[in-house]
Amino acid sequence: MDLSEKSNCTFCHFKSQAVETLDTTEITLLEKNCAESVFKKNAIIFQQGSLTSHIAYIRSGLVKIHKRGPSRDQILKIVKPLRFIGIPTILNGRRYQYSATALVPTNLCFIDTDIFKNLILQNGSFGNEIINELCQDELRFFDHAINRLQKQIHGRVAEALLYLSTEIFANNSFLMPLSGKDLGDFVHASRETITRTLSRFKKEGLIDKQGRQITILDYKTLLHISRTG
Amino acid sequence: MDLSEKSNCTFCHFKSQAVETLDTTEITLLEKNCAESVFKKNAIIFQQGSLTSHIAYIRSGLVKIHKRGPSRDQILKIVKPLRFIGIPTILNGRRYQYSATALVPTNLCFIDTDIFKNLILQNGSFGNEIINELCQDELRFFDHAINRLQKQIHGRVAEALLYLSTEIFANNSFLMPLSGKDLGDFVHASRETITRTLSRFKKEGLIDKQGRQITILDYKTLLHISRTG
DNA sequence: TTCAAAATGTGTTTTAAATCACAGTTTAAA
DNA sequence: TTTAAACTGTGATTTAAAACACATTTTGAA
Known part of the structure; x- marks a missing residue:
């Protein structure tokens, strides 16, 4: 991971609400202990089990938080820009409890954990x-x-499509970032x-799908399917 | 809910680590905006959908956090004393997003949300x-x-028994608080x-079970079952 | 102390989705 | 530009656990 480029936080155009609360001294402190880095699609940002070092801030891109389970990898959440990842690093534990991987080219700032804690x-x-x-994350x-536990696949997939469309891309058409x-x-x-x-949703006219490009055609029915499972 | 009895936080013997950080002025403020209350087994502390009012602190007892899903009620977590419940109440939302119910007789302190936020x-x-x-909760x-997603019932039940034994009761024998x-x-x-x-675990000598009284007899095997699913 | 309502125990049937098997297609690296 | 590797599509089979159906036991309120 290349942390060579130092950031200029003061004039950064991608500040989170949290960083907006910092005063001049604090943001200078942040700036001195923060390094920018670019990750390609599918590049691992940090891996479950490796030694913790930094908290990362997503300036642009998209990240999946995932963890190895007994039978498969479980994607726990998808995180979009202006959010920190790896905050639990502030707990005394010395190893990452989960992995983070870039889903699309992603621009990150790495912040020293102790500095974050001091802030x-x-x-x-x-x-x-x-x-x-x-x-918000907890809710x-x-x-x-x-x-995931109580709905059948139709409901689960419908809900995931609506989540991506509404929360992540804020657009009824988007390039599916997940295989x-x-x-x-x-x-x-x-x-x-x-x-x-997905084939069935397409056949029934609920979505359009051209390769990875997905368009929500019938929001209302999808919402109904996602609600009733 | 009876909020009549005012609390004496300063001399409370059940302070959380968070409350320990408060100075004299702050703890006095807390004391003035805090009321103690006792809940019987199965009494509802707050209900999903009702208007938010307070954050609650568990002085003693045991609480389940649960939410109605499309097919059944889902218990999301079990919370033990010296923890707050309902912290997301500080978000602008005006209704509880989940329910909290006492699993055993429980002693709670209700704290005004704005006061909590000010602290x-x-x-x-x-x-x-x-x-x-x-x-910690997130991890x-x-x-x-x-x-819950990836293991078969044997693994899930084994893991729940070990969780109750280890984390909640810190005892290899406990009175099962859940039906x-x-x-x-x-x-x-x-x-x-x-x-x-549970019958099978008992027959195989992994646990003993006399009514609701459960004793972990073979911790090692249970752990193995819980790990491999 | 009685008695209805919860809670628990156990065998049988059903079902949603995983797994298996294999063909076709896209992608990215050499 | 070629070519292997990763990804996608679709039918047939298997399976874990839910649902159903009922008997028995426990609990708590009148």
């Missing part, structure tokens, strides 16, 4: 924003867990089942 | 402790999700499957 301790507003993000994760296997690892289904389900 | 903003150390708790939840249905809602299995699995 939390010094600036209540910074900590408050981090808490807000963690709470979303509760819903994802229920979706069939990845989508399976995300919604807990086999690759074959994903193929069959 | 985070004013005192970085307080926020830091809350962040630590949220991070545990990742593991729980993988367990068969509840345990099913926790590990995502039907009531019948839970019965069969």
Whole structure:
């Protein structure tokens, strides 16, 4: 990983709400302990089990957070820009508990864990924003867990498509960043089942699919399928 | 809910690490905006969909956090004393996104959400402790999700028994706080499957079971089952 | 102390989706 | 530009656990 390029945080155009709370001294501190880096599609950002070093901030791109389970890899969440990844690194544990991989070319800033922790301790507003993000993540994760556990594939896939369209891309047409296997690892289904389900959605006119380009055609029905499972 | 009794936080013997960081002024503020209350077994602490009012702190007892899914109730986590529940209430949302129910007689302190938020903003150390708790929860939840999704019932039940024994009760013998249905809602299995699995574990000498009293007899094998699924 | 309502136990049947097997297609590296 | 590797598509078979159906036991409220 190439951390050679130093960042200029003060004039960065991709500040998160948390970083916006920092004063001049604090942002200078951040700047001195922060390095920018570019990751190609499928490049591993950090890997479960390796020694922790930094918290990463997504300036642009898309990242999957995943963890090896007894039978397969499980994609736990997909994180989009202006969010930190690897915050639990601030806990005493010395190894990453999960992996992070770039789904598309991704621009990251690596921040020293101790500096990040100091910002939390010094600036209540910074900590408050981090808490807000963690709470949002928790609520979303509760819903994802229920979706994955209680719905049948049609519901799970519909919900994943709507999630990508609405939350991640904010566009009813998008280039699917996940392969069939990845989508399976995300919604807990086999690759074959994903193929069959997407084909069916296409045949029924709920989506259009040209290669990886997906367009939501019938939002309402998809939402209904995603709700009822 | 009876919030009549005012608390004496300063001399409370059940302070969390977060509350330990507060200074005299802050703890007085907390004390003035905090009310103690006792909940019977199975009493609802707050319910998904109802208007948010307070964050609760568990002084003693045991609480399940659960949410209604399309096919059944899902127990998302079990929370033990010296932890807050309902922290996401600090987000702008005006309704609880999940329910909390006492599993055993439980002693709670209700704290005004705005006061809680002010403590985070004013005192970085307080926020830091809350962040630590949220991070621990996230890591545990990742593991729980993988367990529930990827393992077969034997593994899921073994893992739940070890979780209760190790993390919740810190004792190899404990009074099961969950009914068969509840345990099913926790590990995502039907009531019948839970019965069969527990009977089998007993027959094979892995646990002893006298009514609700469970004793872990063969920790090693259970751990192996829980790991391999 | 009684008695209905929960909770638990056990055999049989059903089912959703995984797995298997293999063909065709795209992608990226040499 | 070629060529292997990764990805996608589709039918047939298998399987883990849910659902069903009922008997029995426990619990807690009148």
